[in-house]
Amino acid sequence: MAKHNTVVRHLVGYDAPQIPNSMCGPDALAELLVHARKWRKEAFGEDGGAGDAAAKLTDDGLRKLISLTFYTSLLPEEGRYPRFKLVCRRGRSEQTVARFDPVSLSESQLHRLAPACTRPDCALLVTEGESGLFCDGVERVGGLAYSVQPGRIGVLAEGRAAELLVEVFGPGHFRATEVYPGYEYKAGKVRALTGFDAPPAAKSLVKAVQGRILKSLDKSDEERNSGISIDVQTAVLYVLARMLRAAVEARHGGAFVLLPPGVTKPESCKLRVLHRTTDLHLGRDLEEHCAACQDADGRRSSIATAEQSRAKLLTNADMVANFSMVDGCVVLGQDLRVFGFGAKIEVTSKAASDGLKFTNVESGEVFENHEFMKALGGTRHQSVARLCQAHPGVMVYTVSQDGDLKLFSSDAKHAYVYGPLDLPTIDGEVIVT
Template sequence: MTSFKYPRDMIAPLKARWYEWARQESEPPALPSDDKLALLLEVAYHASYTADERRGTQFRAVVCSPDLRETEIDHPLRIDPPRSFTPHEIMRLAPAADAAKVMLTVDARGDVPLIWGFCNGADMQLTVSVMAPGKLSVGRNMRSLVALEDGRIFEEGERLGVFQSVIEALAEATDALWDGVKWPGGSWSPQVNYPAHLHDVLSTIRKLGHGGTVLVIPDRECQSLSWRQLVKIKYQCEDDSVWPLLRKSVFQFDEDSPGRGAMEFQYAEDKARRLLERLPGLTAVDGALLLTDRYRVLGFGVEVLAQTELETIFLPDGTSRSVEAYGTRHRSAFRFCAAYPRGAAFVCSQDGSIKCVRNRDGKVTLYE
């Protein structure tokens, strides 16, 4: 007989993961009590089944005090008076916050948790995320530690969500971006900030409604023939203007930089964002968008030529599915990753879902 899991069942694995990950921090933030955690998770879970004008509720909430210092919370916007953290109130407020960028801020210190505003991030605080009915994840910043889906509990590493897939696909470039920068800490994580640009691109493609595919390869292999023979690029480009701008911008956070915080660094980041904003539109052309992990644009209108005898793909829990269960975009992504294991493919469907395809030890694996 199947035994279903519920929000309260997430508490024990969350506490184990939370303090294990916090072990190297000098002052790890304490979690709320078990009863308060259960209340927060159950409210979020029930909110996931609400809808406003047929629009499903999606949100991220960060549990933090409104008394946090400016260095600990990113651009808070306060609501006066605060609202109760209930499924109905979440449903009403969620459309005001793009879940990919903005979080609801929740004060859990009183008897009744209160939504006191919005923010772009809060340093190392507990986050609760809902992206689909019955799908709940908890963690810190954008890192999921424990997830509930289909009545099952997934701990970190067992269920790699889309944003975690983006972080992993860009890990090498993220390390290179911050090489030599002495970051003193703040309201967000370097490991989250850089991949967030790609996640923004994917979220915009989803909002445009036409669907699209983004193929990502390591920048160090941009001249390699190993992937070039697998694709046909209809509109070839060679634009690497984003990387030097982002590389310049991170030095605004270098504690040893004489010009730390200077406007020129912020200008570089703003210009990089504007360049990245043009990428989603390129996926409206038939074919995929091809990027490197340093946001170098190699082309669009890309057709995957790779031919592999691939009959099944795998999910993170080890179960398999027939490739025939998926459409053209997904099957092209499967073939690309099967033939080029170092690549990643992100598929945005017209129904609004975003999926990631990776090659794990020879197994083409799909992450949602």
């Protein structure tokens, strides 16, 4: 039963091959990446978009890297399995931390090097030579990969992002992205990745928050279509991504419930909030930050005010992520006001079964409630699913202990679940200009 929906980003004109429905090996993922890069070469030429986008690996080198990643992920060390990242890029980068003598990569050598990149903000740099694959450096893939320029809103990349990124989450569980789409291999299955902001409910949320901020800045309709609008949207997306990334990397599990538009009382959606919060409002923090950026005129005092608002915004986003590690849900409004955490979902099975049905958008299949819940998984996901069924307009990001991120949502007609969701790995910082 294909209960999960996907929103896959492809380059215009690219007809992606069918992803295997049955159990398969990691070579199936490698072939999907090779298929996409071959199309880019035909569409753009070696020296055009394809040459810039593809990692400096041969097709066989890419296949070997995926195989090496898979088998290394299966090697335990004192009962623990490695978690690490690999990057490939063209040329040198400001994001490189250190270069060292090339190490010829085998499963044992990669397993030996992997602990150097256990933390989420660094990765091993992989290159290809005549005799195979090598690791010859370490790269930043965290916030330090970007420069901060006081006085501007936005994310300023210093250098360019890696052409190929591979993330290992556990035994036989990894993701690989070379341009778009990215793919995940887990439990013998391949799935195309959906961006955390791609589902319709997420798009609506970002657009609504963006609109409120632009209105608070007293921007005209013409200005709302200009660069400031893009800057504000980037800031909103970054704050959400930062919050979700912190929760995913913690591997504790959790859920972020966003109430339907206009709803300000969690109890109206059968949510019992154990720890209510006051004065924690990420939407207001974003407004204050963008206003401070707008008022920054080059003077030290105005830039300091803007930087203080930036620090407050990012610190509060991290705090909301931390609240998700307390048993229960974090509850927010559609304006990103935080109502509390440790919330219990008290929607009964009957209320859910009498409510909306989950559906697959692509196939149009509508799932019977009993079968859907049985296929869905654990208590957290089932509780969240019931909440969406009983209360149209709710959306919930769920984080599993193994790092899976999903989005549950509902509208007036149906309920939906999207996943696995992909988060930007190379962080930027929301900055003031």
